[in-house]
Amino acid sequence: MTTDLNETLFNRAKATIPGGVNSPVRAFKAVGGTPRFVKRAQGAYFWDANDQRYIDYIGSWGPMILGHGHAAIKAAVHAAVEEGLSFGAPTEREIELAEAIIKLVPSIDMVRLVSSGTEAGMSAIRLARGATGRSKIIKFEGCYHGHADALLVKAGSGLATFGNPTSAGVPPEVVQHTLVLPFNDIEALEAAFTAHGSEVACLMMEPIAGNMNFVRASVPFVKRCRELCTEHGALLAFDEVMSGFRVALGSAQSLYAQAIPGFEPDMTVMGKVIGGGMPLAAFGAKRAVMEHLAPIGGVYQAGTLSGNPVATACGLATLNEIQQPGFFEQLGARTASLVSGMTHAATAAGVTLCGDSQGGMFGFFFMNELPQNYATVMTTDSARFNRFFHGMLDEGVYFAPALFEAGFVSAAHTEQDIADTVAAASRVFATL
Numbered sequence: 001m002t003t004d005l006n007e008t009l010f011n012r013a014k015a016t017i018p019g020g021v022n023s024p025v026r027a028f029k030a031v032g033g034t035p036r037f038v039k040r041a042q043g044a045y046f047w048d049a050n051d052q053r054y055i056d057y058i059g060s061w062g063p064m065i066l067g068h069g070h071a072a073i074k075a076a077v078h079a080a081v082e083e084g085l086s087f088g089a090p091t092e093r094e095i096e097l098a099e100a101i102i103k104l105v106p107s108i109d110m111v112r113l114v115s116s117g118t119e120a121g122m123s124a125i126r127l128a129r130g131a132t133g134r135s136k137i138i139k140f141e142g143c144y145h146g147h148a149d150a151l152l153v154k155a156g157s158g159l160a161t162f163g164n165p166t167s168a169g170v171p172p173e174v175v176q177h178t179l180v181l182p183f184n185d186i187e188a189l190e191a192a193f194t195a196h197g198s199e200v201a202c203l204m205m206e207p208i209a210g211n212m213n214f215v216r217a218s219v220p221f222v223k224r225c226r227e228l229c230t231e232h233g234a235l236l237a238f239d240e241v242m243s244g245f246r247v248a249l250g251s252a253q254s255l256y257a258q259a260i261p262g263f264e265p266d267m268t269v270m271g272k273v274i275g276g277g278m279p280l281a282a283f284g285a286k287r288a289v290m291e292h293l294a295p296i297g298g299v300y301q302a303g304t305l306s307g308n309p310v311a312t313a314c315g316l317a318t319l320n321e322i323q324q325p326g327f328f329e330q331l332g333a334r335t336a337s338l339v340s341g342m343t344h345a346a347t348a349a350g351v352t353l354c355g356d357s358q359g360g361m362f363g364f365f366f367m368n369e370l371p372q373n374y375a376t377v378m379t380t381d382s383a384r385f386n387r388f389f390h391g392m393l394d395e396g397v398y399f400a401p402a403l404f405e406a407g408f409v410s411a412a413h414t415e416q417d418i419a420d421t422v423a424a425a426s427r428v429f430a431t432l
């Protein structure tokens, strides 16, 4: 009999860390079973406590767009470590990273660096409220913007009502200004602006939602969001923590700008890829909005480790690599080939599956057609998803351990990795 060292570690972790994990999804609660404890990772793979290898389609939930252990990234991080870990004083690299972000995302004039997507989203909301002098915010059901209190909200009953907290510990008064609407629903959006438009500080959305699997905001929906925000003096905030530098070099907003001439969000929230695996996130906007931030303006925001020198070195090196000619063309083609390979394999096995991808981000559903909102995503046969997930895990393929999460392909995934994954999926589909 062999010992499962993942299980040994999980049991030990549960004694000192709530649920044995430092972020809930890692506990495998949705899919059951024992989480894999990662020992090390290289390229497209990681190895667990049993030295079992997995093809990694999570990549730390998005940041590892180059794969693990990329030589240029390691060199940049090692060099930065030699110079010092943290100063609490400004550095040139912060300017370089700000300049790199602004060059690639033209809707941003100025950017502030922080340490997590949660912090960035929370600060962007405060800034929007401070800049507009308004309190209300609009978010969409199924979009995740980090775990700031005001954003942990689900829809109340009825259309265009204010939401209820989704977490214990969030007083109802804290979410009383948060309006939660169904995604891709233009009618509900118009009704909300008709009722509350003059009080709305900002509308925050994931343009390609990756926290309800993979759901694109439709072009007409984004267009209407833009028009209504402009008409009512509200700021349109794109949360590109996941999609930023992941779906395209110019992020998701560059794709909507191709479809909607002149399109720009007013604010952008970023994280994940811009840190390349280190704790780093950012929020940016036009100069007039950003100058409301302290020390120039009255909106307070700060961080001991903000703009950390090792994190900025890692982020800069990552942004440098993804600007290589053809990077997103190749990544996008490889990701699309995974999705088409999987859907064909499913069809051949008589399993209903559909999928979608953009750049290095993908999703698939045990459904006939792609869902447009959270309620539809949640009608997925979760028992079937869980059997699929565990089947793939046994085959050495690591997909997201929950059906409401997107997946990620990195530049280190080879055609052979994709072919091996599709072959494994064929075997697993046959058992469903």
Ligand SMILES: *Cc1c(COP(=O)(O)O)cnc(C)c1O
Residues within 6 Å of the ligand: 115, 116, 117, 118, 119, 121, 144, 145, 146, 147, 206, 210, 211, 239, 240, 241, 242, 243, 271, 272, 281
């Ligand atoms: C991951 C994520 C966040 C939160 O970022 P953290 O770094 O985990 O705090 C916010 N918004 C979106 C869209 C995300 O995917």
